Amino acid sequence: xxxxxxxxxxxxxxxxxxxxxxxxxxxxxSEKGDPAQHPPQPPRRTxxxxxxxxxxxxxxxxxxxxxxxxxxxxxxxxxxxxxSAGVLYLVFQPKAPKYSVDRLRISALTxxxxxxNVSATFDVTVTATNPNKKIGIYYEDGSHLSVWYSGTxxxxxxxxxxxxxxxxxxVVNVELSGQTQVGSDLLTALQAAATQQTGSVPLxxxxxxxxxxxxxxxxxxxxxxxxxxxxxxxxxxxNSQISIRTSSCRFKLRRYILQRYMDITCTTxxxxxxxxxxxxxxxxxxxxxx
Numbered sequence: 001x002x003x004x005x006x007x008x009x010x011x012x013x014x015x016x017x018x019x020x021x022x023x024x025x026x027x028x029x030s031e032k033g034d035p036a037q038h039p040p041q042p043p044r045r046t047x048x049x050x051x052x053x054x055x056x057x058x059x060x061x062x063x064x065x066x067x068x069x070x071x072x073x074x075x076x077x078x079x080x081x082x083x084s085a086g087v088l089y090l091v092f093q094p095k096a097p098k099y100s101v102d103r104l105r106i107s108a109l110t111x112x113x114x115x116x117n118v119s120a121t122f123d124v125t126v127t128a129t130n131p132n133k134k135i136g137i138y139y140e141d142g143s144h145l146s147v148w149y150s151g152t153x154x155x156x157x158x159x160x161x162x163x164x165x166x167x168x169x170x171v172v173n174v175e176l177s178g179q180t181q182v183g184s185d186l187l188t189a190l191q192a193a194a195t196q197q198t199g200s201v202p203l204x205x206x207x208x209x210x211x212x213x214x215x216x217x218x219x220x221x222x223x224x225x226x227x228x229x230x231x232x233x234x235x236x237x238x239n240s241q242i243s244i245r246t247s248s249c250r251f252k253l254r255r256y257i258l259q260r261y262m263d264i265t266c267t268t269x270x271x272x273x274x275x276x277x278x279x280x281x282x283x284x285x286x287x288x289x290x
Contacts (some may be wrong), residue, residue, distance in 0.1 A: 022113060039152060043241070094132060096233070097129060097130050097131070097137065098131065098251070099126060099229070099249050101124060101244065103124070103244075104125070104233060104244060105123040106120065106122060106240075107238070107241060108120045108238060109238050113187060117180070117184065118181075119177075120176075121175065121176070121177040122155050122240075123174075124173070125171060125172070125173050126173075126207075127170070129169045130166065130168050130169075132167070132217060133167060136164065137165070137211055137215075137242045138164075138219070138220065139164065139210075140210045143159035143210060144158065144207070145157050146205075147176055149186075150189065151206075152206065154178060157174050159172065159207065175234065190236065193235065194235075194237060197234065198235070199233055200245065201233050202231070202232055204231070205229040205231060205249075207227075209224065210225075223253055224253070224254045227250075227252075231244055231246070232245045246252065
């Protein structure tokens, strides 16, 4: 009997995909083409994901800009004011007014040794000169004139209100009167000065006058003219011709500050008390300034 042929089963998948390559890699590469024509791709870089922060507010820059603009505007304003002041000075050429005490007469001087009181009445002749060509001066109400001896006010009065034009000289006669209490030493000195005829008696004449200056058609705000004159007379004899041996006057310009203080004080105190306090303050400031 013929030998029967044995049939062995065959793995189809193993035969279809052999483990070893059938041809070398060089051959496979040559079949795919020239590697120079197909360069290898560079490796891809993985970029990490970053969470971006919101932009900061620019408030600081805005503040700096505002400060810069403010500074520039202030500088421009200062320059404009300086230029305007220079132009006004060149146009008007302002000069300080001049004042002098030309005559002094004592119509009454009573000394009371028992009460240490002194009552005095002085007639003073004041000459006011405005040397300006284009500037006028309005002397207004609320002025105060006084005569002092050894730091004590003997009498006081007021300067009349009027307008002084350009290049004008005005002679004003004012009457000053008052009563004050002094010490025994000052009382003795006043008694000696009232009887002597050829001595040297130092006096002070002080003026505090509110004015308004007029530049052309422009009328400025109210300011104060402060006048302080140092006098030396021969005697304080009543109803006699008093000779003024030396006279030296100083002029100052001051803003209207102390008068406001006096007006406020008058609302809570009597007028005489407020005026006395005001003029004591004014005298202290004048003494420190001189």
